[in-house]
Amino acid sequence: MTNEPKHSLTVECTVNGERVRREVPARRHLADFLREDLELTGTHLGCEHGVCGACSVLVDGAVVRSCLMLAVQAHGRRIETIEGLSDSGALKDLQTAFIERNAAQCGFCTAGMLLTAHQLTASGEAMTRPEIREYMSGNLCRCTGYHAIIDAVEAVLRSKSRTP
């Protein structure tokens, strides 16, 4: 056997507000854990190299690429995915703005886009369009040309920075 020994470990964490406990192989990354073990398939895999951002989730409130984090590293932490953040209404303004402007075509990149945009708009800090582009540039989209995504993020950011 050339295989590494298949350690299984217990992971206990909160996912979208629910406590979960699973045995997982040590080498399983968080994205596979979410998609395969928990069947939360809204988190997508576009590269598994940490480049495209399609697999973005929130870990303890920060955007993380779930293809670069092992499931076991999620032990004791709070994970939020596109499903949970949609159901809680946290992404509502962004989702409305994205839909109005057709800022998603195939939708494969969109969970990651929304999560990054969520982090960007959360502070309500004013940003120029090039700054928004820069901030969003870790998330790749092959369909939209980005223009509509930047429009949507800009609009939500504006409305946020207006409300004190």
Add this chain to the structure above:
Amino acid sequence: MSATVKDDAVIGKGFPRKELQRLLRGRGRYVADIKLPRMLHLAFVRSPHPHARIVDIQTAEALASPGVVGVYIGKEFTDSEPLVGIALHRRGHKSAPQYPMAVDRAVWQGQPVAAVVAETRAEAEDAAELVQVEWEELPAITSGEEAVAPDAKAIHPEIGDNLAFEHTISVNDPEKTLAQSHIVVEQSFRFERQTGLPLETRGMIADWNPGDESLTVHYAHQSPFQMQEIFSRHLGIPPLKIRVIAPDVGGGFGIKLNIYGEDLAVVMIARRLGRPVKFISDRLESLVSDAHARDHDIVAKMGVSAEGRITSMWLDDLGAVGAYGMPFRFNVAEGMMCITMAGACYDFSSYWGRTRSVYVNKNLVGMYRGVGIPLACIVTEVLADKAARQLGMDPADFRRLNHRRKEDLPCVTPNGSQLDTVSFEECFEKVLKLMDYDALRKEQADLRKRGILRGIGLASFVEATSYGPPYYGPSQASISTQDGCTLRLEPAGVVRCITSLTDQGQGTLTGIAQIVAEAVGLSFDQVEVMGNDSAISPYGGGAWASRGMAVGGEAALNAGRALKQNIIALAAAITQNLPEALDIKAGEIVNKESGAAVLSVAELGRIAYFRQDTLPKDADVQLSVTRSFADNHKHYYMANGIQASYVEVDEATGFIKLLGHWAVDDCGRIINPLQVDEQVRGGVVQGIGAVLYEEFMYGPGGGLQNGSLVDYLIPAASEMPDIHVAHVETPERTTQLGAKGIGEAGLIGAMGALWVSVNDALQPLGATVAHQPFTPERVLLAIKAAKAGR
């Protein structure tokens, strides 16, 4: 009074897509998301060499690996009919037969040689590493030049040489016309290999049911019917036993239209095991096995009169199309489109063009957005700028003088492009205004004095959309160029629509809903559309050649009108009116003259399905209709457009900064401007990616050196400009809807405009960059060469 007709218009409005509600909440269902009972996972073992003989394969160790259910090698699958990717009407087009996996020799790096099936993908991958292949490396042919060298060894000795296809066009004494031209400009071009790279990789689940010997394939694919046909023919499964379903698909761009030999292996293995088998390629696999595109060397010339009129074009294309012919869509397409569409926007009558497609030890070239038209556009526009400059003309004036005029339409260009409802002049004047051309030229001149290199590029182009029966029919590929639409009025007065089209994010299904709503007389929300399923929809083509609205839309329009007629006939019987006196608006059956509501469609639905007892005895209730559409003799609907780009080149670093981009397009009647604009923008950015970043890099022996997104670069938000989009709307004359396609325009024009603008920026240095992508290194080399040549 009901609303006026104009207010009821649904076509032409920018409705957002309904499916986004699902996709944006993480509730899409892409093929990788689907799990079936007892499903297994497949991983391929791929050739690490561009060309090598398989001396031996040992699978015992892999078979003993945990979770493994089966290991298969290429020679187990030679009993099925191999794929042969040739177009039968292209004389001399040849290809070696291709089996699902390599049998005794691998001819490209990435070709599958074995498949491992296990309980989980991870176990399948572990075991794949245990498959021991003994290779004998063979010399690889790695470029088009090498492939056609006189002493080149044929990759497939059984077809004689490496020339897949050659075609020459010669019209109106091109040699002489060129020789007599006031000036002749010439340029050679190099286009590196790239791919379409949908963010979702290719994937499928083949679900064989041993009970009734039926096959269901959940497939990230653009054409379920095409694949039903292929599985039936190559696996001997009766078509009625096959169902191909495309779930949500994460982008296609042509890549998911092609026919991949390895996909046949997945289905064959599922059949042997009698269990569902899932294959999801990872990014590396997708990069080495998804259809590649481009890889062309072109030399071209343009003859121009002293007044600045183009007299003639000359174009020699060499395309390195990989190791086999790509089945059904054919590896001749890029080259043929290039030589037939070059110069299409300009008025000249003498032409010589040749294309050669040649086999090399690389992955197959297949369909990718724009196919060969971007090459035609680039070649023409670069030469046009060169000629203008040599004559001391402004490039815009040069184009204004040479554009084909409306009064000369319809016409056929010397190289065979059919132009009818194109609008070169209108698009051109519109883009100049939109970008404020004169002001930009002035700014450019001012900045040049300070040593800042800015460039402006204009590119007129055609986009042949909806390739039709005369194109595919004679090739004898079983590709349906017609599309169908079924409508069913539900008791609630709403319509369910089933189209043969597929949607990978373009907004096709939304456009169909709009057409149906308007044709029947309903609101947008009263129509629900589904597609993507070969067992359910009327037969049809799917998504390719930007045909959704033009072909499938026309079928939907016809179906909607027919259903409306049936509803009105029934309403007339129920309400004792003459059918001619009735109309339907926003879900109400109204009196045509007074506009007064007579009966709601919902009430009619209730009566039609649940209270037939109240109807006259002979009332004919036909509230499901199907219509199909194809124009039997139309090659394509020719759309057109123009784009402009404004860039700055940094002389010290070779970096190119995009400052602005403008696109004016004429796709005929616009069904949904929101979707159309985003098709253009998405295409523009892919075009920019092609010109600036995207390239497969190969080592000296032909080995691929960049197999991940870390080093195969695609555009990110920060490098992209804002993209200003405007339209000219010249409806297609031969259809009732008047729509043409829009899917490829963005990419075609962007590539042309960017090639021209970068070279315009380099003018003060006398440098020309003509090797795509324009990496900083290539830009610096061009600058260096120009300086050395002075």
